[in-house]
Amino acid sequence: MTRYVALLGSINVGGNRLKMADLRDALEREDFADVETVVASGNVLFSHEERPSDGLGEKIAHVVKDRFGFGTFAAVRSRDELAAAVADNPFAHDGEPKQVHTLFLAEPLDVKAFEAFAENYEGPERLAAGTREIFVDFCAGVGDSKLGQAMNKAKVGGRATARNINSLRRILDKMG
Known part of the structure; x- marks a missing residue:
């Protein structure tokens, strides 16, 4: 198992x-x-x-x-996949843990479309692409972020669910 x-x-x-x-x-x-x-x-x-x-x-x-x-x-x-998603988050070491998130995607990320979006996105968030994840540092706070709306409008990412780095570390600890 x-x-x-x-x-x-x-x-x-x-x-x-x-x-x-x-x-x-x-x-x-x-x-x-x-x-x-x-x-x-x-x-x-x-x-x-x-x-x-x-x-x-x-x-x-x-x-x-x-x-x-x-x-x-x-x-x-x-x-192992969850541990890799935590390790691969480039903002996990210098961002505020409650603001650093991983967006887990339902489908593999279209990296070219994401990079084009990230290049033109004017919000305060820092963004990076994974394989089935998008890494985000909501440095100005999650509550007022317009990132989700902008990504939906640009049709980048698809269905996703986000967790902050603290939650992911807690889940990894419980997984043993």
Whole structure:
């Protein structure tokens, strides 16, 4: 069995309220083992037979839709993949940890489109491309950022869910 984390988008924001105990129970009924959650924002650790993470993400999204009635997206990463996403974040060492985020993408990043966007983006954020991630330092704060709107308008990145570097380090610690 391989240990994974699922980072769910749109959980406990807006009207998508979900008790983590209910989510754990639903996943355990679908052959996910050793299920535990980290904070109440859709971070789920679990063990599963090794399988492509995209398929596991689709399975989790289906369970949430079927059991709880709302759509979500789950970025699933193995411990090694999550550790690489933390290590590869170029802002993790000099940015404010609460402001340094990794945006986990549903699909691989179109690096050329992202680089064109980043070159022309006029916001205060620092941006860098990963493979299935975008690294962001929200140096002027997350709350007032216009980055998400600008990325949506430019159709860069696609479906994503973000976590700050502190949360990712906490999840890695729990993964062992």
